[in-house]
Each structure stands twice: as structure tokens, then as C-alpha cells.
Amino acid sequence: MKKTFTKIVKAVTKTRPLLGHVHYTNERIELTDSHVAIIEELKTPLENSFDILINLNGVPSVAHYPELKRLVPTDNKNIFVIDIPILETIAKINKKESYIKLESDGTISGQKVGEFEQLDGFEYIAFNPKYVLWLLEYAKESGQKxxxxxxxxxxxxxxxxxxxxxxxxxxxxxxxxxxxxxxQI
Incomplete structure (x- = not known):
């Protein structure tokens, strides 16, 4: 299992036990802590249908897991290409802060972290630095450096x-x- 999976599941195991699982089906693997979610869809689904939740100890559960696919926005119009090393440095420096804010000029706290390929009405967005670090860790685990x-x-x-x-x-x-x-704006 990827390190990021473990961090996300551990983050909610005690506070939200249902979310403290990885959800496996014949079509996808998914997990969430309610602030971030990862959905890995198989390009070729497995033939036999199954639906199971497994916690970090490998113990299955019969609880009903939330339908994460419905959370994926399909009409986000703004496309931003992030420089991973720069954003990682900024997120690490600010990891004790409550948020980091990406501005429409591609900066966080005045530091350029990337370029917009497409910009349509976007002004700003703020994220918890911890979740940004999880995203960047997952990106690296997925081969994006x-x-x-x-x-x-x-x-x-x-x-x-x-x-x-x-x-x-x-x-x-x-x-x-x-x-x-x-x-704060």
C-alpha cells in the first residue's frame, strides 16, 4: 500500500472509524478522510464483482462506505500546472499554518509555484498545507517528480x-x- 494511503486512513481511524478503511471493489480502490480522497479506477475491471472495506490491520468490515465518485467535480475550468519542488518547499515551511492560499497570478505568499494553462474567473483557493503535502507525496508515488x-x-x-x-x-x-x-482574503 502506498504511504499516502496509510497516512490518510490513520488520520481518521479513531475519530471516524468508517472512513478508517480502504474500499476495494472489482472496479476501483478508494479512500478518504473527508478532506482529501483518492480514487484509483482499474482500466480493466476484474471479472468477479466484490465490495469490501479493509482497515490498516487487514480486518474487513461490512459497513457502507461513502460513494466517492460523486465528489469528483467535472466542470473545473481552471488548469494550473504546479512546480512540485517549489510547492513542496512552501507547504513544508507553512505546515504549521492553518492554510496556504494560491492566487490567480500563480503565487502563494508572493512565491511563484506554477502557471495557469487556462484561467477563467479564478481568484484564489486555500488549502491546509498538510493535505497539500499528502497530494505531493501521492504525486511522487505516482511517478510525478x-x-x-x-x-x-x-x-x-x-x-x-x-x-x-x-x-x-x-x-x-x-x-x-x-x-x-x-x-483572510
Missing amino acids: EHITIELDDSAVIPAVVHFEQPETLNTFIITPIRLRDD
Whole structure:
């Protein structure tokens, strides 16, 4: 199991036991802590149908897991290419802060972290640095070392999405933004 999977599941095992599992079906593997979610869809689903939750100790559960595919925004119009090393440095420096805010000029705290390929009404979005670090760790586990492309809505409250294509899976990482107060904007 990927390190990022373990971190996400561990983060909620005690506080939200249902989410403290990895959900396996013949079509996908998925998990969430309610702030981030990972969905790895098999390009070729397995023939025999199954649906099982397994916790970090390998113990199966019969609980009903939330339907994560419905959380994936499909109309995020803003496409931002992130420089992984720069964003990772900024997220690590600010990991004790409550949020980092990406501005429409491609900066966080005045530091350029990437370029918009497509910009349509986007002003800003804020994320918890811990979840940004999880995203970057997952990106590296998925073979992305330099850049990732994140899809953003023009609203600062719609989750952002990053897609990763692997030889056998199409992977989606969803990260929810933090709502900022007027004095934080």
C-alpha cells in the first residue's frame, strides 16, 4: 500500500472509524478522510464483482462506505500546472499554518509555484498545507517528480482535482479547500 494511503486512513481511524478503511471493489480502490480522497479506477475491471472495506490491520468490515465518485467535480475550468519542488518547499515551511492560499497570478505568499494553462474567473483557493503535502507525496508515488496539473473551479469552495494515469489505473486525488473569512482574503 502506498504511504499516502496509510497516512490518510490513520488520520481518521479513531475519530471516524468508517472512513478508517480502504474500499476495494472489482472496479476501483478508494479512500478518504473527508478532506482529501483518492480514487484509483482499474482500466480493466476484474471479472468477479466484490465490495469490501479493509482497515490498516487487514480486518474487513461490512459497513457502507461513502460513494466517492460523486465528489469528483467535472466542470473545473481552471488548469494550473504546479512546480512540485517549489510547492513542496512552501507547504513544508507553512505546515504549521492553518492554510496556504494560491492566487490567480500563480503565487502563494508572493512565491511563484506554477502557471495557469487556462484561467477563467479564478481568484484564489486555500488549502491546509498538510493535505497539500499528502497530494505531493501521492504525486511522487505516482511517478510525478517535477509537475502536476490541478483542476480548479472559479469558486474557492469547490474541491480541486488532480488526475494521474498509471499503466493499470486512472487515479484521481481530490483535495477540499479551506473557506477563508473576509479578513483572510
